[in-house]
Amino acid sequence: xxxxxxxxDGYCGWPTSLHLSDAGHEVVIVDNCVRRQIDHELAxxxxxxxxxxxxxxxxxxxxxxxxxxxxxGDLLDWEFxxxxxxxxxxxxxxxxxxxxxxxxxxxxxxxxxxxxxxxxVGNLNVLFAIQEFVPECHLVKLGTMGxxxxxxxxxxxxYIEIEHNGRKDVLPYPKQPGSWYHLSKVxxxxxxxxxxxxxxxxxxxxxxGVVYGTVTPQTERDPRLxxxxxxxxxxxxxxxxxxIQAAIGHPLTVYGKGGQxxxxxxxxxxxxxxxxxxxNPAEFGEFRVFNQFTEEFSVxxxxxxxxxxAGKLGFEARIDNIPNPRVExxxxxYNAKRTKLLDLGLQPHYLGDSLLDSLLNIALEYRDRxxxxxxxxxxxxxxxxxxQRVHKAPAQPSASL
Amino acid sequence: xxxxxxxxDGYCGWPTSLHLSDAGHEVVIVDNCVRRQIDHELAxxxxxxxxxxxxxxxxxxxxxxxxxxxxxGDLLDWEFxxxxxxxxxxxxxxxxxxxxxxxxxxxxxxxxxxxxxxxxVGNLNVLFAIQEFVPECHLVKLGTMGxxxxxxxxxxxxYIEIEHNGRKDVLPYPKQPGSWYHLSKVxxxxxxxxxxxxxxxxxxxxxxGVVYGTVTPQTERDPRLxxxxxxxxxxxxxxxxxxIQAAIGHPLTVYGKGGQxxxxxxxxxxxxxxxxxxxNPAEFGEFRVFNQFTEEFSVxxxxxxxxxxAGKLGFEARIDNIPNPRVExxxxxYNAKRTKLLDLGLQPHYLGDSLLDSLLNIALEYRDRxxxxxxxxxxxxxxxxxxQRVHKAPAQPSASL
Numbered sequence: 001x002x003x004x005x006x007x008x009d010g011y012c013g014w015p016t017s018l019h020l021s022d023a024g025h026e027v028v029i030v031d032n033c034v035r036r037q038i039d040h041e042l043a044x045x046x047x048x049x050x051x052x053x054x055x056x057x058x059x060x061x062x063x064x065x066x067x068x069x070x071x072x073g074d075l076l077d078w079e080f081x082x083x084x085x086x087x088x089x090x091x092x093x094x095x096x097x098x099x100x101x102x103x104x105x106x107x108x109x110x111x112x113x114x115x116x117x118x119x120x121v122g123n124l125n126v127l128f129a130i131q132e133f134v135p136e137c138h139l140v141k142l143g144t145m146g147x148x149x150x151x152x153x154x155x156x157x158x159y160i161e162i163e164h165n166g167r168k169d170v171l172p173y174p175k176q177p178g179s180w181y182h183l184s185k186v187x188x189x190x191x192x193x194x195x196x197x198x199x200x201x202x203x204x205x206x207x208x209g210v211v212y213g214t215v216t217p218q219t220e221r222d223p224r225l226x227x228x229x230x231x232x233x234x235x236x237x238x239x240x241x242x243x244i245q246a247a248i249g250h251p252l253t254v255y256g257k258g259g260q261x262x263x264x265x266x267x268x269x270x271x272x273x274x275x276x277x278x279x280n281p282a283e284f285g286e287f288r289v290f291n292q293f294t295e296e297f298s299v300x301x302x303x304x305x306x307x308x309x310a311g312k313l314g315f316e317a318r319i320d321n322i323p324n325p326r327v328e329x330x331x332x333x334y335n336a337k338r339t340k341l342l343d344l345g346l347q348p349h350y351l352g353d354s355l356l357d358s359l360l361n362i363a364l365e366y367r368d369r370x371x372x373x374x375x376x377x378x379x380x381x382x383x384x385x386x387x388q389r390v391h392k393a394p395a396q397p398s399a400s401l
Numbered sequence: 402x403x404x405x406x407x408x409x410d411g412y413c414g415w416p417t418s419l420h421l422s423d424a425g426h427e428v429v430i431v432d433n434c435v436r437r438q439i440d441h442e443l444a445x446x447x448x449x450x451x452x453x454x455x456x457x458x459x460x461x462x463x464x465x466x467x468x469x470x471x472x473x474g475d476l477l478d479w480e481f482x483x484x485x486x487x488x489x490x491x492x493x494x495x496x497x498x499x500x501x502x503x504x505x506x507x508x509x510x511x512x513x514x515x516x517x518x519x520x521x522v523g524n525l526n527v528l529f530a531i532q533e534f535v536p537e538c539h540l541v542k543l544g545t546m547g548x549x550x551x552x553x554x555x556x557x558x559x560y561i562e563i564e565h566n567g568r569k570d571v572l573p574y575p576k577q578p579g580s581w582y583h584l585s586k587v588x589x590x591x592x593x594x595x596x597x598x599x600x601x602x603x604x605x606x607x608x609x610g611v612v613y614g615t616v617t618p619q620t621e622r623d624p625r626l627x628x629x630x631x632x633x634x635x636x637x638x639x640x641x642x643x644x645i646q647a648a649i650g651h652p653l654t655v656y657g658k659g660g661q662x663x664x665x666x667x668x669x670x671x672x673x674x675x676x677x678x679x680x681n682p683a684e685f686g687e688f689r690v691f692n693q694f695t696e697e698f699s700v701x702x703x704x705x706x707x708x709x710x711a712g713k714l715g716f717e718a719r720i721d722n723i724p725n726p727r728v729e730x731x732x733x734x735y736n737a738k739r740t741k742l743l744d745l746g747l748q749p750h751y752l753g754d755s756l757l758d759s760l761l762n763i764a765l766e767y768r769d770r771x772x773x774x775x776x777x778x779x780x781x782x783x784x785x786x787x788x789q790r791v792h793k794a795p796a797q798p799s800a801s802l
Contacts, residue, residue: 078510109479109529113522120521120588121514124581128510152570153563162554162563162575167734169553174563174572175591180525183595187521187588190576194584198728198782327599333568381599 002026003278004088006075006126007096008068009053010035011228011235012142012211012270016094018218018225019271020278021066028069028088029053030081031097035228038104038235044374046228047244047366048214059224075122078129085129085137092278094140095126098188102146102179102326103234103379112180119184120191127195138281139203140274141192143185145263145293145336147207149176150329155336158205158289173289178328179381189289196287203286204277208270209263209293212239213355214362216268227267229362232374239264239302239351240359241375246310246317247363248370255377256324258300261334263293266349276344290340294348309356325377403427404679405489407476407527408497409469410454411436412629412636413543413612413671417495419619419626420672421679422467429470429489430454431482432498436629439505439636445775447629448645448767449615460625476523479530486530486538493679495541496527499589503547503580503727504635504780513581520585521592528596539682540604541675542593544586546664546694546737548608550577551730556737559606559690574690579729580782590690597688604687605678609671610664610694613640614756615763617669628668630763633775640665640703640752641760642776647711647718648764649771656778657725659701662735664694667750677745691741695749710757726778 003020007013008029021027033053039045051059057068071088073080075097085093098119099105105115123141130137148155151174160173172193175186195201214229230236231244242252265273273292282288297305303319310317324330342348349355363370404421408414409430422428434454440446452460458469472489474481476498486494499520500506506516524542531538549556552575561574573594576587596602615630631637632645643653666674674693683689698706704720711718725731743749750756764771 109526112529113525116525116588116592117518117522121518124514124517125510128513151572153565153568153572160563160565160575162561162565164554164561164563167554171552171554171575172577174561174575176573177591177595180592180595183588183591186591187517187584190578190584190587191517191581194578194581 001091001278002088004028004030004084004090004093005096006030006093007098009033010096011230012267013096014056015216015219015227015267016096016271016274017068018060019216020275021060021068022064022218023275028071028090030071030073030084032072032074042232042234044232044371045369047231047369048226048229048362049369050226050228051224055224059222063221075125076118078125081125082129082132086133089134090137092138092140092281093126093130094274094278095123096142097122098184099181101235102181105179105181106379106381115181116184116187120187123188124191127192127201130201131195131199135199135201138278139192139201140277141188141203141205143189143205143207144182145207145209145291146182147175147177147186147189148173148336149178150332150334151176152333155291157291157337157340178326193287196285200285202282202284203288204282205287205289206273206277206292207289209265210237210239211265211267211270212237212351213267213359215358216271231370233377234379238299242303242306243356243359243363244370245375246306246315247360247367248372250372250375251318251320252303252306253376254299254303254319254321255326256321257330258303258321259298259331260328261296261298261332263291263336263338264295264297264351265293266351266355268349269294269346272346273341276341276346280344291336291338292341293338295350296334296336305356309353309360313357313360325380327381402492402679403489405429405431405485405491405494406497407431407494408499410434411497412631413668414497415457416617416620416628416668417497417672417675418469419461420617421676422461422469423465423619424676429472429491431472431474431485433473433475443633443635445633445772446770448632448770449627449630449763450770451627451629452625456625460623464622476526477519479526482526483530483533487534490535491538493539493541493682494527494531495675495679496524497543498523499543499585500582502636503582506580506582507780507782516582517585517588521588524589525592528593528602531602532596532600536600536602539679540593540602541678542589542604542606544590544606544608545583546608546610546692547583548576548578548587548590549574549737550579551733551735552577553734556692558692558738558741579727594688597686601686603683603685605683605689605691607674607678607691607693610666611638611640612666612668612671613638614668614760616759617672632771634778635780639700643704643707644757644760644764645771646776647707647716648761648768649773651773651776652719652721653704653707654777655700655704655720655722656727657722658731659704659722660699660732661729662697662699662733664692664737664739665696665698665752666694667752667756669750670695670747673747674742677742677747681745692737692739693742694739696751697735697737706757710754710761714758714761726781728782
């Protein structure tokens with residue numbers, strides 16, 4: 001199949017592009033590299049030394065013989081995205097191309113507006129491009145488990161049957177997102193559901209959990225194919241962050257009580273889930289929702305697992321419960337369904353010692369690139385800064401520790 | 402109380418501004434008059450000859466002795482709205498200032514994007530301005546009953562208790578909005594609920610039904626205070642449209658089977674509901690939702706009532722079921738709760754002969770201003786035009802009929 005991967009230069013998008021190419025699909029990456037630009041804004045960088053897009057696809061062609069085309073541009077630019085969709089006539093569009101960090105959206109008003117405008121309008125443009133030029137194309141859209149929040153009932157996959165005053169209906173699962181970013185994904189989900197209803201479009205919304213890891217079988221094949229690894233407080237996901245903290249002797253920063261439970265998955269499962277969705281498309285008119293994660297952990301559990309794994313590698317890590325910069329329940333019920341991707345054939349990589357070892361070893365390998373100034377939270381949910389954030393002077397990545 | 406009325410020049414905003422001023426509140430209108438600009442775009446005009454903002458507030462001062470200040474500007478302009486909120490330090494902000502027509506949002510991609518960008522980002526700016534400059538201010542936000550769609554269970558006021566797999570929670574009522582416009586209101590609701598949760602903001606979301614009528618006790622006091630009356634297919638609400646059609650001898654255009662049921666209210670109740678919300682604010686941290694309508698009717702019922710009222714006035718009206726340009730259920734269950742505003746003291750004006758007579762008489766009075774070319778639907782929900790709409794040559798309002 002011909003697949004456009006929007007955001008194919010990113011943390012999930014790049015390994016997905018390689019995985020789909022390896023699986024025999026014709027892949028076109030669409031990206032504006034804004035994630036690399038944000039590294040400059042935040043004065044940080046990927047732990048792993050990633051190469052630029054040109055080198056990436058060149059290296060992939062050398063090691064695999066497969067070509068991945070690149071279209072550079074912005075989904076907000078209708079002229080650009082409509083032209084790309086019209087020219088390539090994709091069978092599927094995988095849409096990762098959104099601002100994806102909750103803390104980034106919470107920096108101040110400007111970042112909140114940027115996130116919602118960028119994500120919502122970019123996605124609207126994708127919907128209209130599909131409708132206009134490739135109405136049979138299947139949209140595979142990345143959402144997040146964070147759209148659901150932490151309700152006191154089981155979380156279903158997108159829809160819930162409600163019995164109320166003696167009548168029944170199956171309705172969209174109520175959403176309680178926890179950041180301007182998570183809200184943007186809820187807005188997207190509603191917009192896509194509507195497009196499916198009025199136009200007969202077909203779409204799969206993948207409510208993804210927190211991704212950890214960085215390596216896939218494809219990214220390992222050449223150093224130029226290495227995937228990005230974010231460890232700082234804005235874009236770094238919790239397990240990746242803990243491994244870095246352990247590697248540099250920084251206490252693992254558990255926010256609040258640490259009883260927050262979330263769904264997690266290995267990045268090797270992310271790429272496989274996308275493949276499963278692409279190869280088993282939704283029906284015309286169907287807005288299909290999958291919960292894309294493989295295990296549930298509390299933040300405390302993860303911290304303890306990292307401490308133990310670090311101990312086996314011979315260095316000591318400790319846990320520090322710091323004030324929670326987020327507004328969220330720190331002890332709560334959590335039980336989310338995750339059967340639909342398993343039914344399609346997903347065979348999960350569960351979190352275990354070997355993955356933790358691998359993460360810690362990556363952290364140790366690149367410890368010279370770690371800037372310890374960017375691991376502590378600086379964005380506070382309660383502040384609601386409307387004014388422009390005063391950035392600290394860009395920190396130089398420490399040359400040695 | 403000092404009240405900012407955002408969108409105070411519009412169909413609901415203007416009579417609300419007068420009503421609040423009459424009730425002794427200090428009113429400041431904030432508007433960019435974009436609704437008047439859209440009349441030029443669509444080559445149409447208010448049935449009633451409305452005066453400009455300057456004349457309006459001057460006339461109000463002459464007849465009432467009350468001053469209404471006007472701030473001209475756009476909510477998308479952060480410098481503007483933050484400055485207005487900071488200078489005026491309002492106790493309440495009533496927010497009508499959004500693109501409010503479902504058909505307008507469905508014209509093409511550009512209008513869909515305009516609607517969601519304008520409404521969502523404008524509202525975000527209002528939230529951040531409140532948080533930054535007047536954190537105790539109560540936000541009264543206009544939503545729509547159309548956010549709920551047509552579920553097969555009773556519609557509650559914003560929240561629903563769900564029992565699921567032996568556990569219970571009270572969650573946001575699931576939304577199934579039916580246009581890009583209605584979706585923008587759903588996005589706003591989620592954003593405001595979040596602001597209340599993280600910042601302790603207080604807000605009331607008024608999910609308003611379809612408004613009919615144009616006259617309030619204040620707008621009657623001087624011809625310069627007259628309210629706008631939209632009768633065309635894009636901004637005209639169904640009952641207002643039917644009355645115009647009857648007045649010019651055009652068949653009443655029922656979309657599809659006409660079994661679509663909606664909540665309706667008289668504009669004299671709109672202004673009173675706003676007053677009740679303003680004078681009985683939500684608690685800090687509370688996101689309060691009221692369903693703001695007084696009666697339910699099917700489109701067929703309304704058409705029949707207009708035919709009957711027209712007959713009593715001595716002219717014959719007939720009904721024409723035309724293909725439905727919208728994608729919606731034409732026969733469905735509908736039972737929506739509406740007790741919270743009644744509990745606060747709302748005394749509804751129910752739809753009766755006198756109101757229909759008044760509407761028909763307004764239609765007859767201004768029939769020379771009616772353009773019969775703009776009453777038939779031209780915007781189709783199924784088309785999903787991504788390309789720019791080709792406008793028909795602007796029609797001249799007919800000088801006589």
